[in-house]
Amino acid sequence: MPLVANSELPSFERLKQDGETILAADQALQQDIRELHIGLLNMMPDTALEATERQFFRLIGESNQIAQFYLHPFTLKELVRNAEGQSHVDKYYQSFEEIKEQGLDALIITGANMVGSELADQPFWQPLSEVLEWAYENVTSTLCSCLTTHAVLQFRYNQKREPLPTGKRWGVFPHRVVDRKHPLVTGVNTRFDVPHSRFNEIFPEQFKTAGLKILVESEDKEVHLAVSEDGFRLVFFQGHPEYDSISLLKEYKREVGRYINGETGNYPPFPENYFSLKCQTIIEEYQDNLNAALKEGAEIPAFPEKLITPYLDNTWHDTAEAVINNWIGKVYQLTSTDRHLPFNTDIDPNDPLDLKNS
Numbered sequence: 588m589p590l591v592a593n594s595e596l597p598s599f600e601r602l603k604q605d606g607e608t609i610l611a612a613d614q615a616l617q618q619d620i621r622e623l624h625i626g627l628l629n630m631m632p633d634t635a636l637e638a639t640e641r642q643f644f645r646l647i648g649e650s651n652q653i654a655q656f657y658l659h660p661f662t663l664k665e666l667v668r669n670a671e672g673q674s675h676v677d678k679y680y681q682s683f684e685e686i687k688e689q690g691l692d693a694l695i696i697t698g699a700n701m702v703g704s705e706l707a708d709q710p711f712w713q714p715l716s717e718v719l720e721w722a723y724e725n726v727t728s729t730l731c732s733c734l735t736t737h738a739v740l741q742f743r744y745n746q747k748r749e750p751l752p753t754g755k756r757w758g759v760f761p762h763r764v765v766d767r768k769h770p771l772v773t774g775v776n777t778r779f780d781v782p783h784s785r786f787n788e789i790f791p792e793q794f795k796t797a798g799l800k801i802l803v804e805s806e807d808k809e810v811h812l813a814v815s816e817d818g819f820r821l822v823f824f825q826g827h828p829e830y831d832s833i834s835l836l837k838e839y840k841r842e843v844g845r846y847i848n849g850e851t852g853n854y855p856p857f858p859e860n861y862f863s864l865k866c867q868t869i870i871e872e873y874q875d876n877l878n879a880a881l882k883e884g885a886e887i888p889a890f891p892e893k894l895i896t897p898y899l900d901n902t903w904h905d906t907a908e909a910v911i912n913n914w915i916g917k918v919y920q921l922t923s924t925d926r927h928l929p930f931n932t933d934i935d936p937n938d939p940l941d942l943k944n945s
Contacts, residue, residue, distance in 0.1 A: 590609050590610070591609075592610065605768070605773075606767065606768040606773040608916065608917070608920070610920075623654055623655070623657070624656075624689070624691050624926055625647060625658055625915075626661065626693070626694040627640065627644075627658060627661070627694075627695050628663070628695070628715075628718055629660055629680075630697050630711055630715070631699065631700070632672075633669050633672030636672055636675060638831075638834075639697050642830065642831060642834075643695055643829050646828075646829055646907055646911045647915065649908050651912050651915055651916070654915065659681055659686060660679065660680050661681045661686050662680055663710075663711050663715065664714075665710040665713075665714050667710075683714075689926065690725065690927040691726050691926065692726070692727055692918055692922045693726060693914075693915070694722050694726045694730070695729075695730045695732065696730070696731050696732060696735040697732050697735065698733040698734035699734055706738050706741055707741070712742075716738075719743070723820060725929055727820075727918045727921050727930060727939075728819050728821070728917070728918050728921075729821055729822070730824070731821060731823050731824065732824050732827070732829070733785060733824060733825060734785075736823040736824060736825055737787060737789055739823070740789050740793065740794075740823075744798075746789060746793040746797050749787060749788060749789075750786060750787055751786055754786065755784070755786050756783045756784070756788070757783065757785075757835075757858045758835070758857075758861050759780050759781070759783075759835070759858070759903065760780065760805050760806070760807075760826075760860060761778060761805065761806050762779055762781050762803050762805050762826075763778050763805075763806065764777045765801060765802065765803065769802050770940055771819075771822065772802050772910065772913070773913060774909060775906050775909040775910055775913070776905075776909075780903045781805075781811050781826035781828055781903050782830045782834065782835055782861075782903060784827060785825070788809060790809075791804065791808055797816075798816040799815060799816060800813060800815075800816070802814060809825070810823075811825050812824060812825075812910070817936065818938065818939065818942045819917060819921075819940050820929075820939065822914060828906070828910065831901075832896075832899045832900075832904075833896060836895060839857075840890050844890075847877070847881070847887060854874055857870070861899075862895075862899075863898045865898040866895050866899065869895055870891070870895065873888065876888045917940065921934050921939050
């Protein structure tokens with residue numbers, strides 16, 4: 588929550604210059620405090636549908652203990668689901684038509700599963716573009732996760748993602764804040780970790796060509812966090828700061844299952860910088876037992892998930908909370924009291940954070 592400059596104390600101006608949010612006394616008096624309505628366009632497959640809800644909802648709920656948040660999950664009817672997944676959507680989700688009618692203050696859009704390599708050939712491509720076009724004109728800020736970042740860069744900025752030359756980017760990687768004055772990263776750790784799980788990338792030069800602002804990069808100069816040319820209306824993640832401690836473990840277990848089923852010829856490598864030495868020892872012992880069972884046609888041993896979990900470290904969640912808290916705080920200050928309007932009347936949509944004058 589912002590500080591109010593209720594006197595001419597010089598520290599207020601100094602903090603403002605350093606990127607802190609400082610409200611003038613007259614601004615504070617005019618603020619109409621209300622609940623925030625945040626949409627979640629969940630395009631994840633059925634197996635990850637509810638886990639993805641919990642990951643993003645947890646980040647929002649833990650980020651701020653003062654504001655009240657109403658969360659509005661919805662999906663795209665073009666995405667084919669099994670009976671259980673469709674039942675969950677039918678029972679608990681809203682339609683996009685209802686979302687448009689009621690209005691949102693902020694929107695989060697998840698990634699999705701791909702069939703083939705071309706984004707424009709996916710069943711979600713056209714309806715996703717319609718959601719994003721509506722959100723850009725009617726929602727204060729939209730946060731795009733991983734694949735959605737790639738989709739927006741392609742259809743809005745004509746920047747196509749490219750396959751990673753090293754194959755899959757998979758694991759937990761160190762990152763650094765490169766624009767410390769931007770309000771989204773004010774007060775966060777200048778160095779922190781982020782999980783990644785992807786085969787493709789939008790490279791820094793592509794973000795810059797599109798006129799976007801890079802806020803956080805990995806030590807290998809891969810972009811994690813960036814914003815649209817106006818500084819706020821679109822927020823881009825390439826990593827997965829919403830991941831739980833066990834998310835990469837679940838992915839690893841799934842890859843082991845593919846190996847068991849003969850879908851891959853090799854036992855999967857470890858996600859980088861994720862498993863502790865203790866975890867690696869447990870998994871290596873399991874791998875030996877598994878290969879012996881496969882060779883002898885014996886019963887397949889159960890994956891030792893419960894043994895591994897206590898030795899997993901989470902080195903990203905606190906910074907993810909801080910970034911989401913900054914994002915929500917800015918939405919709170921900029922959004923209109925009317926949910927159908929994205930900004931207060933005194934806000935410039937092309938520079939909502941007033942960065943050009945800072």
